[in-house]
Amino acid sequence: MTAESAAAFLAEHAPELTVLVTQDSTATVPLAAAAHGVAPGQIAKTLSLWHGDVPVLLVMAGDARIDNQAYKATFGCKARMLSADEALARTGHPVGGVCPFGLTEPLPVYLDRSLLAWEEVLPAAGGTNTAVRLTPSRLADLTGGTWVDVARVAPPA
Numbered sequence: 001m002t003a004e005s006a007a008a009f010l011a012e013h014a015p016e017l018t019v020l021v022t023q024d025s026t027a028t029v030p031l032a033a034a035a036h037g038v039a040p041g042q043i044a045k046t047l048s049l050w051h052g053d054v055p056v057l058l059v060m061a062g063d064a065r066i067d068n069q070a071y072k073a074t075f076g077c078k079a080r081m082l083s084a085d086e087a088l089a090r091t092g093h094p095v096g097g098v099c100p101f102g103l104t105e106p107l108p109v110y111l112d113r114s115l116l117a118w119e120e121v122l123p124a125a126g127g128t129n130t131a132v133r134l135t136p137s138r139l140a141d142l143t144g145g146t147w148v149d150v151a152r153v154a155p156p157a
Helices: 003-013 029-036 068-075 084-091 113-117 136-143
Strands: 043-051 054-061 064-066 109-112 146-148 151-153
Touching: 029 043, 043 084, 054 064, 054 084, 054 113, 054 151, 109 113, 109 136, 113 136, 113 151
Parallel strands: 054 109, 109 146
Antiparallel strands: 043 054, 064 151
16 A cells, blocks of 8 residues: 555546655654645644544644644544554555555545645655645545544744
């Protein structure tokens, strides 16, 4: 799976989009922002979370953090991350390269409204040095994601 499955998904569903591959790792928000020359908030980080025994994906702006109260009010549970092995098994993508498409199995995708602050965002594309550049609305179209408001962007230090 990994980057090949994301590229195959895009070839079928969004042939106008290109997987961007860097020489440097993009496995963290700061690394990805530097590699692509964008603000950290434009990196659309994809978190793999458990909702009870159901894995889901939450995509949010790179500079956002989960607001625990808003998350629990929205989903009725605490945010609990999948382990790296569980994320790889359920998504087909390694942690640091998880993207919300080209998945091993269909998973519910939630898109946090923090992404809407940007004209373009860059989620990982299945590898720890890959991404794709697209609008938040195109991301929603491709993933069938549901918009939620469960993250907060910290004020600049």
